[in-house]
Amino acid sequence: MRNLLRARGRDKAAAPSIPPGQRVYAVGDVHGRLDLFTPLMARIEQDDADRGPAETTIVLLGDLIDRGPDSAAVVAAARALAARRRVRLLTGNHEEMLLRAMNEADVLRPFLRHGGRETLLSYPLDPHLLDTADDYEVIRLAMRTAIPADDIAYLEQGEAMVRIGDYLFVHAGIQPGVALDAQSEHDLRWIRQPFLSHAGDHGCVVVHGHTIAEDVEVRANRIGIDTGAFYTGRLTALALEGTSRWLIETRVDPDGGVSCHSRSVE
Template sequence: MITYAIGDIHGHLDLLRAAHARIASDRAAHGTLDAPVIHLGDLVDRGPDCRGVIQHLMDGMAAGEPWEVIKGNHDRMFTGFLDDIHHHDEGLRSDLSWLHPRLGGSATLASYGVKNAADRPIAPVHAEANAAVPHAHRAFLKHRPTWLQRGEVVFVHAGIRPGVPMDRQRETDLVWIRAGFLDDARNHGFLVVHGHTALDHATHYGNRINIDSSAAYGGPLTAIVLDGKKAFTLTDQGRVPLTP
């Protein structure tokens, strides 16, 4: 069972296109043309072309590309803000907001033509954002699944609550969790492939693989391929084994 996965994109359409190109080369070399590509969420925030990333993924899926997109916490904060000017995501620290510079929401709105969102009164920013963001983009993000399973591998944005069956997991854990998951070395009964916690490079921990390689902060965007539970990082030169 062959599956491709791409880590946190954060508005970097150029990196996403390059990751798709590496996957296309691998498909051609290994005859895996129908294998799905699972994008692990955080399409938006911090990067320069969040709108372009969403549109690119929507267009590809509409054209029949075997792509899946999982919801990330930044995607949820974006739609939450559009729905309610006072929205504060359950997983976010109380002293921060989606438009705080650390979160990067203003970069998302700038890609839709709403400029300097973090430096202006929130009411006009909210009104402009609702006028600028297409309904189709909002609906696309809101209706993304929070996890997918392929054989012995579960794909999720942030991680899982260990010991809780997948059909009883809370969405907030699936898109936000760190403590209680990253430090848990138990065998979950499946391999977890996730992002959310930025690293210098994709890392295999035995029971999980983190493929958020810090595209949001100037790092690369990682694409991997899994053959069952065997993982490989995709490079311009081909597959590189990704092992614990």
């Protein structure tokens, strides 16, 4: 696949940085791909250990769930990781839809249409109910029984944004020209344009997922790391320390196995 990794307009003399003594791993949209998430976390842990002591933060950029087959197991794995490591979870638009659908029957239809059906089937919910129920309220009540309260509580703790040094981590992006403390949660979770095409300085480098690209997109003002795990079989993490940046990626190989790769960001 042609490498589209690129940087535009970055002044190396004023390279964005993470504070001394810290290290960050930001993980793109998982979308229920436990087969990619598990080896990626193992490689991140090994990479972190190999690089020596640091105050390490793992930032999950949201959309752990939906579309892929193992959303319940991904949430469980994220919870287990957070119990032993410093993990910051961002709320993606898919987590927002799930949480709203738990209480709002009219949100359930778009949730199911955009990958929520696969999430519900990863929990002990009768698939026959999804196929035959003509009352969305029945499905909503079944969701509340099937999805563990601890999973819901964990997802409800998701943050809107995380700022570390010169980097801002969000799920989708930000509204250009709007102060960070005035950004709407809707934009942080759903925006595409005008964020993606905006070339101006945001006052930080925005690291985001949400919008799938063929490869990681590196710009002077943003880095997009959603490589479409649920259908491309590629899950990407961006690692940051000082002014250094590198990528760790798991992917499904042609023979069906899963391999891990690392590469630097120039």
